[in-house]
Amino acid sequence: MRKFFLVVIILGILIPLLIGSLRRPAIEPRPVQDLKTEFAAKHIPSVDHMKLAALQRKFSTPQEVTQACIACHTERAGEVMASTHWNWAREEYIEGHGIRYVGKRDILNNFCIGVSGNLESCDACHAGYGYVDSSFDFSDPKNIDCLICHDNSSTYTKTKMGMPAPSVDLTFVAQHVGPPQRTNCGTCHFFGGGGNNVKHGDLEKALFDPSRDVDVHMATAGSNLQCVACHTARNHRLLGKLYSISSMNRNRSTCEQCHSAVPHDNDVLNEHTVKVACQTCHIPRYARVNATKMTWDWSTAGQLRNGEPFETEDSSGNLAYASIKGTFGWERNAVPEYIWFNGTAGHYLLGDTVSPDRPIEINTLHGSYDDPDAKIVPVKIHRARQIYDPVTRMLIQPKLYAPVRGAGAFWKDFDWQQAATQGMKSVGLPYSGQYTFVATEMTWPINHMVAPKEQALQCVECHTRSNSRLAHLTGFYMPGRDTNRIVEAGGTGLLLLVILAVAVHGTVRIFLHLRARKGPLT
Amino acid sequence: MKQMYVYTGFERFWHWTQAGLILFLALTGFEIHGSYQFFGFDQAVRFHSAAAIALLILIAFAVFWHFTTGEWKQYVPTKKFLRAYAAYYLIGIFRHAPHPTRKTTLSKLNPLQRLVYLGLKILVIPVSVISGLLYMFYRYPQRHGIETLNVHGVAAIAVVHTAGAFLLVTFVTAHIYLITTGRTATSNLKAMITGFEDVGEEEFRWVDGENHAAQPEVI
Numbered sequence: 027m028r029k030f031f032l033v034v035i036i037l038g039i040l041i042p043l044l045i046g047s048l049r050r051p052a053i054e055p056r057p058v059q060d061l062k063t064e065f066a067a068k069h070i071p072s073v074d075h076m077k078l079a080a081l082q083r084k085f086s087t088p089q090e091v092t093q094a095c096i097a098c099h100t101e102r103a104g105e106v107m108a109s110t111h112w113n114w115a116r117e118e119y120i121e122g123h124g125i126r127y128v129g130k131r132d133i134l135n136n137f138c139i140g141v142s143g144n145l146e147s148c149d150a151c152h153a154g155y156g157y158v159d160s161s162f163d164f165s166d167p168k169n170i171d172c173l174i175c176h177d178n179s180s181t182y183t184k185t186k187m188g189m190p191a192p193s194v195d196l197t198f199v200a201q202h203v204g205p206p207q208r209t210n211c212g213t214c215h216f217f218g219g220g221g222n223n224v225k226h227g228d229l230e231k232a233l234f235d236p237s238r239d240v241d242v243h244m245a246t247a248g249s250n251l252q253c254v255a256c257h258t259a260r261n262h263r264l265l266g267k268l269y270s271i272s273s274m275n276r277n278r279s280t281c282e283q284c285h286s287a288v289p290h291d292n293d294v295l296n297e298h299t300v301k302v303a304c305q306t307c308h309i310p311r312y313a314r315v316n317a318t319k320m321t322w323d324w325s326t327a328g329q330l331r332n333g334e335p336f337e338t339e340d341s342s343g344n345l346a347y348a349s350i351k352g353t354f355g356w357e358r359n360a361v362p363e364y365i366w367f368n369g370t371a372g373h374y375l376l377g378d379t380v381s382p383d384r385p386i387e388i389n390t391l392h393g394s395y396d397d398p399d400a401k402i403v404p405v406k407i408h409r410a411r412q413i414y415d416p417v418t419r420m421l422i423q424p425k426l427y428a429p430v431r432g433a434g435a436f437w438k439d440f441d442w443q444q445a446a447t448q449g450m451k452s453v454g455l456p457y458s459g460q461y462t463f464v465a466t467e468m469t470w471p472i473n474h475m476v477a478p479k480e481q482a483l484q485c486v487e488c489h490t491r492s493n494s495r496l497a498h499l500t501g502f503y504m505p506g507r508d509t510n511r512i513v514e515a516g517g518t519g520l521l522l523l524v525i526l527a528v529a530v531h532g533t534v535r536i537f538l539h540l541r542a543r544k545g546p547l548t
Numbered sequence: 549m550k551q552m553y554v555y556t557g558f559e560r561f562w563h564w565t566q567a568g569l570i571l572f573l574a575l576t577g578f579e580i581h582g583s584y585q586f587f588g589f590d591q592a593v594r595f596h597s598a599a600a601i602a603l604l605i606l607i608a609f610a611v612f613w614h615f616t617t618g619e620w621k622q623y624v625p626t627k628k629f630l631r632a633y634a635a636y637y638l639i640g641i642f643r644h645a646p647h648p649t650r651k652t653t654l655s656k657l658n659p660l661q662r663l664v665y666l667g668l669k670i671l672v673i674p675v676s677v678i679s680g681l682l683y684m685f686y687r688y689p690q691r692h693g694i695e696t697l698n699v700h701g702v703a704a705i706a707v708v709h710t711a712g713a714f715l716l717v718t719f720v721t722a723h724i725y726l727i728t729t730g731r732t733a734t735s736n737l738k739a740m741i742t743g744f745e746d747v748g749e750e751e752f753r754w755v756d757g758e759n760h761a762a763q764p765e766v767i
Contacts, residue, residue: 030616037608042601294593297687395701485589491582503703506582506589510707517714524718528725531637538642 061284065249069205076201085196088155088189089168094200096167103167105262111153111175113164114141118273121372121392132375133271136388136410136468137219137322138351140376140423143452147427149188151214156187174213178204183213186429208234208244211253219319221345225270227318227360227406228309228474240315242478256283269391269471275369275399281305281476303367303401305473307483311359312406312472317344321355322410325463328440335440350426350437352411362404362472364496366393377455379419382464385409386421391469395502402499404472412466413446417458421466425449551744554656559619560743562610567720569603574717581710600680607677622657623666630659641729651745668719676712679705 075081080098085091096103106112115129126132130141130148141148149157155169156162163169173182173190179202183191190196216222216230223230238245243255256279257266266279281304288296298307312318328349330336335349344356372390380386393400413422425448428435434448442461450457488496489506496504555563576596579586587595614620632648637660640648649658657665683706686699699705730736731746739745 030612033612033616034609037612038605041604041608300687485593486585489580489582489589502701503706505580505702505706508703508706509582510703510710513707513711513714517711517718520714521718521721524722528722532725532728534642542644 056284056286058285062249065251065255071204075203078201081197081200083197085200088171088173088196091196091200092155092168092170092172095172095203096170102262103170106153106170106172107164107167109153109262109264110267111262111264112170114152114157120273120375121370123372123375126375128273128373128375129271133373134376134388134412134421134423135219135225135270136408136412136466137225137319138426139324139412139421142376142423143425143449144427146186146429150184150186151218152188155189158187173199173203175206175210176203177210178202178207180207180209206252206254208252211257215253220351221319223313223316224319225408226268226470226474227312228472230313230316230318232315233475236315236475238478239481241475243476258283269371269389270468271373273371273373278369281308301395301401303403305471305476306364306402306404308476308479309362309404309472309474310477310481310483310487311361312404312475313358313360314475314477315358317342317356317358318360318406319354320357320360320406320408321353322351322408323353323463324413325352325411327352327436328442330440349440360406361495363407364402364499365391365405365469366395366397366400366499367391367403367405367471368393368397368400374421376423376453377420380421381419382414382416385465385467386412386414388466388468391471395499402496406470406472408468408470410466410468411463413442413461414464415446415450415458415460416462417460418456420455421464422446422457422461423449423453423455425452550747552652552747553743554651554739554745555743557743558609558613560740562606562613563740565606566603566610569599569606570716570720572599573603574713574720577713581713597684600684604677607673622655623662623669625662625666626659628659630663633658633660637729647731650747664719668716672712672715672719675708676716679709679712683709 078098080094085094092103110116110129113129115127115131117125117127119125120128134140138144138148145158153171153174154162155171157169171184171188173196174184177199179199182194182199185191212229212231212234215226216233217224218229219225232240233244235246236244238248243249243251254264257264258279259265263277264279265277265283267277285304287299289299290296326347329347330349336347337345337349338347340346340356342356342358345354346356347353370392372387372392374380374386374388391403391405413424414420415422424436424442424445425434426436426445428438431438433439434441434444436442436445439445443459446457446461447459483495486506488494489504491507491509494504494507496507573596576587576592576599578584579592580589580596586592629648636645636648639645647658649655682699683702686702686705727736727740728734730739735746
């Protein structure tokens with residue numbers, strides 16, 4: 027008997043140990059408390075620019091400010107001129123196109139379509155002065171706009187031609203420079219596409235002063251992180267980019283930078299991170315404060331009232347129709363769509379010929395369950411109708427902006443024929459003279475406005491038979507969502523058969539017993 | 549009425565603990581399977597995993613008990629009285645015929661039970677346990693960490709585990725009914741609770757549709 031208990035005890039110890047040994051040793055994540063402490067440290071500048079003699083003067087042009095900057099920061103100009111903020115292009119490998127030097131010049135978007143021919147307007151977000159056409163000299167450091175990123179006084183604004191607004195006091199701004207703040211990044215990145223939150227859905231003016239519910243990292247009353255806390259920079263090369271233009275899986279800014287790939291206490295949750303991006307659960311909805319543009323129908327643009335363009339708003343105050351742009355659909359607190367994404371993307375490049383049978387993918391995010399690099403990510407898919415040449419089978423780059431009428435710009439003349447002719451001419455592509463409008467789609471990964479953990483997706487929002495958030499992702503088995511038809515039918519059938527047999531057998535027994543009314547029930 | 553000690557203390561503890569755990573595993577498991585919502589998916593997963601560990605420990609003890617006590621011999625299948633028992637459950641039971649054999653300490657399972665329980669012990673439970681362990685400890689292929697139990701997907705594991713679950717639930721359903729088919733409707737239940745079973749003064753057996761008076765027989 028003693029031997030019996032001894033063996034029982036040994037088994038009782040060995041088996042849990044054996045099970046425990048199968049576990050993957052956890053990579054210790056940095057405790058959130060440590061991170062909070064680290065990021066609470068305030069940046070103390072080594073230089074007070076207000077005291078610099080070189081800045082005690084009046085600047086008559088912004089280029090003079092730049093020259094003053096690079097007189098001391100001698101090597102920074104070269105760094106900026108190697109950056110994407112300056113070039114609006116970089117060398118990328120794009121599947122189907124090979125290695126190309128591409129950027130906003132060649133890649134279209136699903137909003138104002140493209141910068142070509144419209145640079146006078148788009149240049150308001152170029153980190154330079156006077157990039158209005160292809161004659162711009164990308165090797166002249168004088169035209170670098172240091173202030174758009176480094177103004178810490180929140181008084182610097184840019185306008186057409188990329189020049190500072192006339193009201194800007196250049197001396198004051200030059201004396202108040204420092205590391206980029208949210209206001210610097212947000213000025214451009216929150217308003218892409220011609221208005222707040224139009225493009226991204228997860229980058230908008232609410233991030234200037236967010237609550238914890240809006241952004242758990244940037245909450246002004248909380249960790250108050252700036253954009254550059256995650257989008258760290260070395261020599262003016264910033265970590266992170268978006269697949270509206272980028273193509274390759276490199277230089278990404280990730281949650282794992284701080285939190286590691288296994289940040290949960292729960293092993294089951296940690297295992298999810300192999301196939302599920304952090305954003306999928308931790309950004310359950312996007313555009314949680316202000317609406318984002320979901321649809322854009324260019325085909326209705328150009329309607330005039332009494333010969334004048336007009337705008338209408340929807341019930342929530344969002345722009346519903348604009349003569350210059352067409353009809354919009356907006357959504358607030360939107361549920362993302364989900365796709366497999368391996369960090370590489372393809373793009374429609376100007377001049378590509380495509381069939382309009384299916385919606386034309388302005389960008390294509392690659393990935394599948396079978397791809398070991400791919401994870402499930404949340405995305406906003408922006409659906410539009412864009413102008414298209416049915417003869418050359420190309421999407422048309424229309425000329426939209428010009429300062430005056432008569433230049434063929436759609437926003438002044440409201441003539442698609444002229445806009446298409448002038449636009450395609452500006453990019454050196456043929457235009458047949460015929461145009462129509464076709465469905466297009468653009469995919470935007472959702473990465474920002476991370477919700478507090480209490481608001482993270484619950485298991486059952488994906489692991490459920492009906493209305494699973496991942497209902498459209500196929501090619502893999504997910505517990506709770508999927509069943510095997512044969513096992514389900516066979517198992518249920520067998521169970522019902524036995525219940526039926528028991529019911530019949532039991533009923534006959536009880537019936538016979540009652541009829542006999544003698545002896546115990548057997 | 550004579551009483552006989554059929555089930556030892558450990559046997560009863562093992563039986564009822566296993567019964568409870570299997571029912572709880574079924575309840576939580578089919579919630580994870582998406583059949584209904586009760587605890588909530590995350591709680592169901594937590595409970596299911598905990599109950600699974602408990603069942604594994606119980607099984608370890610039970611396996612040890614079976615081999616040290618020689619009780620495993622109870623599950624060696626036999627053809628003897630197999631037809632008699634099939635005939636009993638299909639016909640004899642309705643005519644108040646006695647069981648074909650008498651339960652003894654040395655032979656407490658009839659040939660049908662032997663077959664079914666052996667099937668559970670060497671097929672259904674191992675399949676459920678192994679697929680369940682894989683379910684708990686599989687790893688998707690990844691480049692970091694120790695690549696233990698890498699799988700491409702959980703489909704095969706999940707399908708086998710679900711099939712095992714359906715078989716177990718079906719077994720439990722039949723089992724709960726069949727415990728009413730002892731000498732009296734409750735004698736089997738009583739025996740599994742107290743360990744003691746009433747045995748009649750004389751026994752009959754039902755063979756080939758005829759009622760033969762017979763001595764109790766050890767299978």
